[in-house]
Amino acid sequence: MRIIFTVKMDKILLGHGSGGKLTADLISGLFRKYFRAPQLLEGRDAALLEIPGSTLVFTTDSFVIHPLFYPGGNIGKLAVCGTVNDLAVSGARPLFLSAGFILEEGCDMKLLESVVSSMAAEAEKAGISLVTADTKVVEKGKCDQIFINTSGIGCLLPAYRKPGHQYEVTCGDSIIVNGFIGDHAMAVLQARNDLGFSSGVSSDNACLHELVASLVHSGFRLKWMRDPTRGGLGTLLNELALQQHCGVFVEETAIPVRPEVEGLCELLGFDVLTLANEGKLVLVVPEEETAELLQQMKAHPLGQYAACIGRITDQSPGRVVMLTGVGGRRIVHPLLGEILPRIC
Amino acid sequence: MKSLEAFRDKELVQLLIEEIGRIAPPSVNLMEVCGGHTMAIQKAGLPSLLPPGIRLLSGPGCPVCVTSYDFIDQALALIRKEKVTITTYGDLIRVPGSGGNLAEARALGADIRVVYSLLEAIEMARKEPQKEIVFLGIGFETTAPATAAGLDLAVKEKLRNFSVFSAHKVMIPAMDALLEQGSPIHGYICPGHVSAITGSEVYRHLPSRFGACCVISGFEAVDILESILMLVKQYVSHEPVVEIQYRRVVRPEGNLKARELMDKYFELKDDWWRGLGVIPYSGLKIRPEYAAWNAEEKFGMQAVENKEPPGCICGLVLKGVKTPADCPLFANICQPSDPVGACMVSSEGACHAHYLYREDG
Numbered sequence: 082m083r084i085i086f087t088v089k090m091d092k093i094l095l096g097h098g099s100g101g102k103l104t105a106d107l108i109s110g111l112f113r114k115y116f117r118a119p120q121l122l123e124g125r126d127a128a129l130l131e132i133p134g135s136t137l138v139f140t141t142d143s144f145v146i147h148p149l150f151y152p153g154g155n156i157g158k159l160a161v162c163g164t165v166n167d168l169a170v171s172g173a174r175p176l177f178l179s180a181g182f183i184l185e186e187g188c189d190m191k192l193l194e195s196v197v198s199s200m201a202a203e204a205e206k207a208g209i210s211l212v213t214a215d216t217k218v219v220e221k222g223k224c225d226q227i228f229i230n231t232s233g234i235g236c237l238l239p240a241y242r243k244p245g246h247q248y249e250v251t252c253g254d255s256i257i258v259n260g261f262i263g264d265h266a267m268a269v270l271q272a273r274n275d276l277g278f279s280s281g282v283s284s285d286n287a288c289l290h291e292l293v294a295s296l297v298h299s300g301f302r303l304k305w306m307r308d309p310t311r312g313g314l315g316t317l318l319n320e321l322a323l324q325q326h327c328g329v330f331v332e333e334t335a336i337p338v339r340p341e342v343e344g345l346c347e348l349l350g351f352d353v354l355t356l357a358n359e360g361k362l363v364l365v366v367p368e369e370e371t372a373e374l375l376q377q378m379k380a381h382p383l384g385q386y387a388a389c390i391g392r393i394t395d396q397s398p399g400r401v402v403m404l405t406g407v408g409g410r411r412i413v414h415p416l417l418g419e420i421l422p423r424i425c
Numbered sequence: 426m427k428s429l430e431a432f433r434d435k436e437l438v439q440l441l442i443e444e445i446g447r448i449a450p451p452s453v454n455l456m457e458v459c460g461g462h463t464m465a466i467q468k469a470g471l472p473s474l475l476p477p478g479i480r481l482l483s484g485p486g487c488p489v490c491v492t493s494y495d496f497i498d499q500a501l502a503l504i505r506k507e508k509v510t511i512t513t514y515g516d517l518i519r520v521p522g523s524g525g526n527l528a529e530a531r532a533l534g535a536d537i538r539v540v541y542s543l544l545e546a547i548e549m550a551r552k553e554p555q556k557e558i559v560f561l562g563i564g565f566e567t568t569a570p571a572t573a574a575g576l577d578l579a580v581k582e583k584l585r586n587f588s589v590f591s592a593h594k595v596m597i598p599a600m601d602a603l604l605e606q607g608s609p610i611h612g613y614i615c616p617g618h619v620s621a622i623t624g625s626e627v628y629r630h631l632p633s634r635f636g637a638c639c640v641i642s643g644f645e646a647v648d649i650l651e652s653i654l655m656l657v658k659q660y661v662s663h664e665p666v667v668e669i670q671y672r673r674v675v676r677p678e679g680n681l682k683a684r685e686l687m688d689k690y691f692e693l694k695d696d697w698w699r700g701l702g703v704i705p706y707s708g709l710k711i712r713p714e715y716a717a718w719n720a721e722e723k724f725g726m727q728a729v730e731n732k733e734p735p736g737c738i739c740g741l742v743l744k745g746v747k748t749p750a751d752c753p754l755f756a757n758i759c760q761p762s763d764p765v766g767a768c769m770v771s772s773e774g775a776c777h778a779h780y781l782y783r784e785d786g
Contacts (some may be wrong), residue, residue: 092529092532092533093532094528094529094532095528095531095532096528096762102762103762106762349541352468403470404470405468405469405470405646406433406435406469406646407433407434407435407438407469407470407471407474407646407647408435408438408439408470408474409469409470409471409472409473409474409646410470410473411467411468411469411470411473411782412781412782414780414781414782417760417761417762
């Protein structure tokens with residue numbers, strides 16, 4: 082009776098899909114053992130492909146979110162935005178999209194149509210064409226209604242510096258985020274109706290490529306650019322500190338968080354820094370460009386609540402230190418395992 | 426959350442820190458018993474603000490941290506029975522038993538569901554009469570009344586496919602045991618929500634018998650610092666007493682209704698605590714008259730011997746004798762993503778909180 086399940090880490094756990102440390106372990110421990118293309122090993126949101134006369138940017142993402150519809154979006158809109166954003170933060174103009182649908186036997190046709198029409202509307206708005214697609218149907222119970230995979234191709238914005246030629250992240254640089262964090266996770270959580278109440282928070286689900294393009298074209302020196310999705314802002318800042326071998330210092334009071342999201346975090350014991358976003362952008366820019374960049378971002382609908390949340394330091398490289406609201410200091414860690422499965 | 430802003434006021438925090446610094450003795454050990462306090466202290470970064478002589482120790486008040494391997498093993502055995510669905514609060518699903526945890530069992534297809542409230546489990550029992558819904562009851566006086574309320578509903582509705590596997594414990598016997606076992610504690614930051622149920626009288630013997638200072642504290646930075654200031658004042662004046670800082674929630678008499686409900690469905694039993702061993706009258710067992718809702722009786726579960734994992738010093742950490750950083754396993758073999766000891770599992774565990782929020786190393 083005593084030893085029942087002796088499966089330590091030889092099975093996939095939900096935490097492996099959380100975008101946190103377990104996901105990173107899975108990638109480094111398994112996938113990188115077998116897939117070794119240099120573009121993949123660079124570990125970016127999208128791969129840069131050099132072809133004569135141009136640099137293409139290529140990315141892929143899968144969407145298994147539950148429920149399919151939530152305040153501010155649905156799986157179709159998300160499948161476009163998620164892939165567009167991976168291209169956008171790689172400095173690319175999104176051009177072409179593929180979609181693969183995995184459908185469950187018995188899935189309602191009207192439901193599928195509303196997902197697909199919303200996908201089409203979002204793609205048109207983003208100026209990206211869906212040029213190839215595939216459909217598979219599995220037996221009832223083998224997937225949850227609709228899963229979608231999208232891949233995207235874009236071309237690097239001419240004014241954007243390629244990796245390897247980018248401006249160096251240095252001590253004193255500012256860290257910017259374009260608005261409130263944690264909205265997506267809270268919107269999805271409430272749509273699941275697990276909580277039995279509603280706070281009216283909508284997902285931040287949006288395509289960021291226009292905002293990025295406007296900043297690139299204005300000549301700002303964007304030294305580092307990412308979108309914090311699963312794993313949240315805290316996990317992303319840790320990636321910044323590790324990749325750039327620098328210290329990251331952030332001020333809790335400077336990070337934009339809606340009061341209702343903060344309240345829900347209190348209630349549920351979540352750390353808002355680990356909550357998923359689907360329309361957020363984190364930038365590192367020289368200190369002297371900060372004010373002007375913030376001014377331009379705030380003029381854009383997706384940057385209205387942009388804020389400088391901290392700076393790059395030369396202290397404790399690889400670590401993220403936060404000045405707390407009451408003036409204490411603590412370390413911010415990446416998300417470790419599962420907090421909310423199937424959030425995107 | 427506007428109402429809480431005053432309790433996070435930076436200037437007030439600064440004033441309290443200065444005042445603590447002014448009267449602080451060269452060395453004093455204060456234990457925050459409750460995991461919620463451990464978490465709040467680390468999250469606000471309070472250790473970086475306090476004078477070095479004030480040592481904050483994390484106590485045994487994180488429910489999953491003190492729950493035995495045996496409990497997890499028995500739950501894993503239970504889930505193998507036909508028709509059984511286990512419902513539990515989220516923290517418990519990664520707690521290691523001697524051979525795996527509930528998350529791994531779930532990955533293998535076991536029907537284990539995380540709930541935010543016991544009422545969800547009751548609802549499942551109503552909707553799925555063909556299933557046996559077992560709720561893993563865990564926690565102290567804060568969650569035990571909710572479990573009792575759930576039992577009350579199930580008994581009244583004659584909901585026969587619902588039962589509770591109780592690992593509920595009570596806090597005060599553990600606080601006594603620590604002092605009896607010689608832990609170097611000068612004062613307790615007493616648990617806020619437990620005290621809301623028990624009231625303040627239950628701590629009365631701690632100052633008189635052990636000379637321990639006691640302050641019942643709230644959970645915001647200002648609450649905790651004010652409590653520390655009150656404790657330090659008691660300590661330097663050699664006048665240990667029981668005081669309530671958390672007056673907006675805690676009354677001396679506690680919550681009588683919740684206590685009545687607990688008394689109706691639970692009786693005290695000797696219980697095993699991880700790191701502390703068997704503590705007399707420290708566990709809550711469902712009374713024999715409600716055996717039909719007691720999973721242990723219903724499924725004839727067998728208790729097995731409790732053991733500590735080799736190398737783990739969770740016990741000494743819980744007693745305040747060692748800090749997480751003293752443990753050779755800390756942050757290398759034992760990490761939040763793959764915990765060895767229980768203190769690393771729950772976000773309220775001393776090792777987990779220390780791992781997440783420490784600024785050094």
